Amino acid sequence: MRIVPVRLGWTLLLPFPQTGDPVLRRPARALTPEEILSPAIQDLIASLFETMRAAPGVGLAAPQVGVPLQIAVIEDRASYMDKTPPEVLADRGRVPVAAHVIINPRLTIVGEESAEFFEGCLSLPGFTAVVRRALRVRADCLDERAQPVTIEAAGWYARILQHEIDHLHGALYIDRMLTRSFMTRESYEARWKDSSVAAYLEAVGDGHTNAPVDACPSGVSG
Numbered sequence: 001m002r003i004v005p006v007r008l009g010w011t012l013l014l015p016f017p018q019t020g021d022p023v024l025r026r027p028a029r030a031l032t033p034e035e036i037l038s039p040a041i042q043d044l045i046a047s048l049f050e051t052m053r054a055a056p057g058v059g060l061a062a063p064q065v066g067v068p069l070q071i072a073v074i075e076d077r078a079s080y081m082d083k084t085p086p087e088v089l090a091d092r093g094r095v096p097v098a099a100h101v102i103i104n105p106r107l108t109i110v111g112e113e114s115a116e117f118f119e120g121c122l123s124l125p126g127f128t129a130v131v132r133r134a135l136r137v138r139a140d141c142l143d144e145r146a147q148p149v150t151i152e153a154a155g156w157y158a159r160i161l162q163h164e165i166d167h168l169h170g171a172l173y174i175d176r177m178l179t180r181s182f183m184t185r186e187s188y189e190a191r192w193k194d195s196s197v198a199a200y201l202e203a204v205g206d207g208h209t210n211a212p213v214d215a216c217p218s219g220v221s222g
């Protein structure tokens, strides 16, 4: 298959298809070791890192830049956490994660514990919602040298892995969110960023069930 465009103008930055683009909804294809080692894929990996850092984001999957292949890059830098209070970081189980790539990942949920936090996505910017995710996961994948790697992750890193691997299967966080927690980033920043998820869910009623929809006729937007 042809991968276009890997480069845009003078930069390595890639475009972001937005939700509604079928590329975000189709399962991505696995790669062979030969493909992984090819210059085209090595270039793509470099561009994914560059694009993720420019966004900035802590993860970026190839379908998010219009490429339906099972590749994602992840990096959570200590500098991204500068403005977050230590207790919030501890609550989220968020610690720096070194830059790495996951290819053809298989995700296994470890244990039964889960956590609920707001998350967002570069494929639908400007919004956020609470998503329940497993607290611990294992990912068996290949690295950029096509070598097998097993990743054991917990806390925020486990959340990032689940979010990115969802992208490789055509899923977005809005498929898993507590629907009544969906809001604009602006509202979140203005009202809820310093509150706990529990406080928010208490304020809006039971965030785990959807409201009856008969008060909102279908086809009407406003």
Ligand SMILES: [Zn+2]
Binding pocket: 120, 121, 122, 123, 163, 167
């Ligand atoms: Zn995303």
